Amino acid sequence: MAAFILAAYGYVAYLLFSTLGPDSFSPEVSTLLIAVFWPKVILMSGGAVAFIALAIRDWHGNVHRMLLLKLLDTQQKESVRDESVD
Numbered sequence: 001m002a003a004f005i006l007a008a009y010g011y012v013a014y015l016l017f018s019t020l021g022p023d024s025f026s027p028e029v030s031t032l033l034i035a036v037f038w039p040k041v042i043l044m045s046g047g048a049v050a051f052i053a054l055a056i057r058d059w060h061g062n063v064h065r066m067l068l069l070k071l072l073d074t075q076q077k078e079s080v081r082d083e084s085v086d
Helices: 002-019 027-057 063-085
Strands: none
Touching: 002 027
16 A cells, blocks of 8 residues: 555656646746645655555564464463363
8 A cells, every 4th residue: 555655646746846847837836736736745655654664563463462362362262161161
């Protein structure tokens, strides 16, 4: 998802800066285009970088979640063992 977002908004940024120029739009229109599209590019790129950072951080799994799942599994085994004794 993050790679797609980076590619899509990288293309939007490329189109934005390649179409801006004194011969294509007036300065007012160029300013409006930058004001509308550039914040979206920055926000979506920041979100994509955050998703990539989460993926790198949890590449081998979330340690807290693994420990809680092991604890739950142990508790369930003990409760099944206690029920079979009764």
